[in-house]
C-alpha cells in the first residue's frame with residue numbers, strides 16, 4: 034500500500050508517496066539523501082539511525098515513514114552547521130568524543146534531547162539515557178565528558194525546556210535545531 | 212635540517228576532519244551512488260558443509276528489475292581467476308562445488324533496489340548434498356576428520372608469510388593449513404631442570420568485529436574496460452592488485468577509492484565484497500553496490516577462536532626456564548589471513564619474557580564455521596589471554612607477587628627474544644610499573660586475603676595485571692606524495708585509510724611540521740589508487756610508523772625543492788633556514804620571513820606550478836630458519852602494553868564490574884598525545900567485550916546469535932568506573948620523531964588482566980572467555 038505523506042525535515046516540507054513498509058531511515062537516506070542517519074543493526078539496538086521526531090529520539094530504522102506523516106523531523110544535518118554548531122556538537126569537538134564517527138550523529142541527537150529534558154544530568158543519568166547508542170570505537174568516556182560540558186552551555190540551561198522542534202526554514206535551508 | 216622545537220608534533224591537535232564528523236557530513240561508501248547503480252545481494256548456504264548439486268536461478272532471472280544473477284558455476288565460465296584469499300587461494304566470491312559453512316555465499320543478484328534483489332534471492336533454488344562437518348579445532352585435527360578444504364594453493368602475495376612463498380598447489384592432508392614453528396634452546400631439558408612445571412589449557416571463542424559501518428563496496432566498469440571501485444576497505448592497494456589479478460587487467464586499469472571508514476578493527480582487510488560487486492557490475496552492465504546487513508557481518512569475517520596448551524617451567528627464584536606452546540587457531544572455512552595471525556602471534560606466543568628454552572607449534576585449522584581473519588592485534592589478544600592467565604596461576608601458586616614476577620622476567624633493551632631477535636626500544640617494564648601504580652598495586656603476597664568491597668559480604672574486589680608485546684609486520688612498504696600548490700598549501704597523498712584511528716590528523720601534523728606549514732594549510736587526499744601511492748595495509752598499528760615516515764620523507768623532499776628559492780630571497784644558505792606556522796626565515800636573520808606562497812610565486816614567477824615530494828619507506832626482515840623460526844631481525848619494531856584491572860565481583864550473581872582499568876602503551880614519542888590516549892582508552896573498553904560479553908555461539912554449525920540482540924558489545928553501561936589510558940615513551944630510533952604504532956597494544960592484555968583480577972577476588976580461575984556470570988558462579992560454587 035502507498036501513502037501520501039508530508040514530512041517536515043529540518044524545517045523543510047517534503048510531500049511524497051511512500052510504501053507501507055518503508056522506514057523513515059530509508060526515506061531520509063534514499064529519497065532525501067540525508068546520510069547523517071546511519072544503519073548499523075536495523076532493529077532498534079544501536080542508535081546509529083537516531084532521528085528526532087517531534088523532538089524525541091527514535092530509531093529511524095524501525096520507524097515507518099508513513100507514521101512520520103505530519104510530523105517534524107530533525108536529523109544531524111538540521112541540528113547545527115559549521116559556524117553555528119549546537120552546543121553538544123561543540124562539546125563533541127572540544128572533547129574529541131568520536132573516532133570513526135559512525136555513531137556520532139545518533140549520539141549527538143540523543144544527547145541534545147537528554148539535555149533538553151535534564152539540563153544537568155549526572156554521569157549515571159547520561160549513561161542510562163544513552164545506553165541504547167553503541168560506539169564500537171568505545172569513545173564512551175569522551176562522550177560522557179562532552180555531554181557534561183555541553184550541559185553547562187545549553188541556552189537556558191537552568192530550567193528544563195520543551196522537546197526539540199524544528200524552527201522555520203532558514204534562508205540556507207537549514208532548520209534551527211532546537 | 213630539522214626544526215629546533217617541534218611545533219605541531221606532540222601537540223593535542225584536534226582531528227582535522229572533526230567538523231565533518233560532528234555534523235554528520237563525512238562520506239562513507241554507502242553514501243555514494245553512481246548514476247544507474249544497482250543493488251547487489253547475496254544468497255547464503257544454510258548447511259555448514261555440502262556438495263552443491265544444483266542451483267536453479269531461472270525464476271530469479273525472470274523477475275522484473277533483476278539485471279544479473281550469478282552462481283559459483285558462472286564464475287568458472289568467465290575469463291577470470293575466481294579464487295581469492297590473502298594467504299591461500301581457497302575462496303571464491305561465490306562457493307564453487309562445495310559450501311563450507313552455514314552462511315557461505317552461493318549466489319548473488321543485482322537488481323534495481325534491495326526489495327527486488329531480496330525477492331530474487333528467494334526465487335533461487337539451491338540443492339546441496341550435506342557432507343559430514345567439523346566445528347571444533349581439536350576435532351578438526353583428528354586423522355578421520357572431514358577435510359574442509361581439499362587443496363592448498365598459497366597466494367604468494369605477502370612477503371612476511373615466508374612459509375608460503377614459492378609453495379605450489381598441493382592436496383591437503385589435514386585441516387591444518389599452516390604451521391608456525393619456533394625452537395629455542397631445549398624445552399625438554401629446560402622443563403626437566405625446572406623446580407615446578409605448570410600445564411594448562413586456555414581457550415577463547417570466535418568473536419566478531421562489529422565495526423558499526425557495514426561492509427560496502429561499489430563497482431563500475433567503464434566501456435574502455437576500466438574498473439572503478441569505491442569500497443570500505445583497510446587495504447586499497449591490495450584490493451587493486453587482487454582485482455587486477457582476478458580480471459587479468461593491468462593495475463593501472465583498476466581504480467580503488469576509499470572515503471572514511473566507520474571502524475575496521477581488521478574486518479575490512481584484504482578482499483571482501485569487491486570481487487562480487489565487480490562481477491555483478493560486469494554482467495549487469497551497470498554500477499553495482501553491495502552492502503551487508505548486521506546479520507551478514509557475522510558470516511563474513513570473525514576473530515579467531517583459539518585453544519592453547521602451555522607447559523611452563525619455573526625456577527624457585529622466580530624465573531621462567533622453559534615454555535612449550537601448542538596452539539590451535541580456528542580459522543573457519545576459509546583461511547583468510549589466518550596464517551598471518553598464526554605467524555605474527557607465533558613470535559610472541561610464549562609471552563614478552565626472557566625464556567631460554569621455548570618451543571612453539573601454532574596451527575591454523577580449517578573448520579566449517581565462518582572464516583576468521585585479522586582482528587586488532589593479529590592474534591596477540593588470544594595468545595596473551597593464555598600466557599598471562601598462566602603467569603598469574605604460577606605467581607599465585609608459587610606465592611609470588613604477580614607484578615614482581617612479571618618484572619623479573621620481562622624483556623628489556625638488548626635481551627634476545629624467543630625468535631633470536633635482539634629487543635630494542637621496548638618500554639614494557641615501564642608499562643607494567645605504570646599500570647601497577649595506577650591501580651595502587653600493593654605488591655601483596657598472592658596468598659593474602661582478598662579485600663572485600665563496600666562492606667557487603669557478597670561483593671568482593673580483586674586486582675589483576677597482564678602485559679604483552681607484538682612485532683610489527685615486517686617487511687612492509689609505504690609510499691606517499693606531498694604536493695605543494697601555487698599558494699603554498701599542501702596535499703598529502705597517502706593510501707592509509709582513516710577509520711577512526713586519527714591517521715589523517717597524525718599524517719597532516721607530520722607534513723605541517725616538516726614544511727613548517729600551518730596545519731590548516733595541509734590537507735589529506737584519501738586513498739585513490741590512481742593517485743595515492745602503494746601502502747601495504749592500514750592495520751597492525753603500522754600507519755604512524757610506516758606511513759608517518761613516508762609522508763615525512765615526502766615533505767622533506769618537497770621542502771628541499773623549495774628551500775633554494777627561499778634561501779636566495781632571504782640571502783641565506785638553505786641549511787640556515789627554518790620554518791614554522793607557515794613562515795620561512797633564516798636563523799641568522801629572523802626579522803625577515805616568507806610565506807610558502809611567496810616562495811612558490813618566486814619559484815614559478817606567478818601563481819603557478821606544483822612541487823612534488825616523494826617518500827618511500829621500506830622495512831626488511833633478516834633471514835629466518837624455517838625449522839626453528841630463528842632470525843636476526845623478525846621485525847622493524849616491537850610494540851607493547853600492559854593493563855591492570857580492579858574488579859568487583861558479586862558472588863550472588865556472578866556479575867563482574869570493572870572498578871578501575873588502567874592500560875599503558877609504549878607510544879615511542881606521541882605525535883598527538885590526546886589521540887594516543889583515545890586509542891588506548893578505546894581499545895581498553897573494546898577489549899572488555901571479548902573479556903566479559905562476546906562470544907559467537909554455534910549449534911551444529913549454525914550461528915545462533917548473529918545480531919546485537921544476543922551478541923552484546925560494550926555499551927555506556929559497561930564503561931569501567933574509572934578508565935586510565937596511559938602512555939609510556941621509549942622513542943624508537945626509526946620511528947618518525949621516535950613514534951611507534953599504538954592502535955592495537957591497548958587491547959592485548961585486557962581480558963587476562965580482568966580474569967586475573969576476578970581470580971584475585973574470588974579465588975577461582977576461569978580458563979575460557981568470556982567471563983560470564985554463569986562461569987563465575989560455577990567457578991566459585993562449593994564442590
Ligand code: FES
Nearest residue numbers: 073075077080094
Ligand atoms: S540501525 Fe536503527 S537502531 Fe541500529
Ligand code: FES
Nearest residue numbers: 132134168169170
Ligand atoms: S566513533 Fe566509531 S562507532 Fe563511535
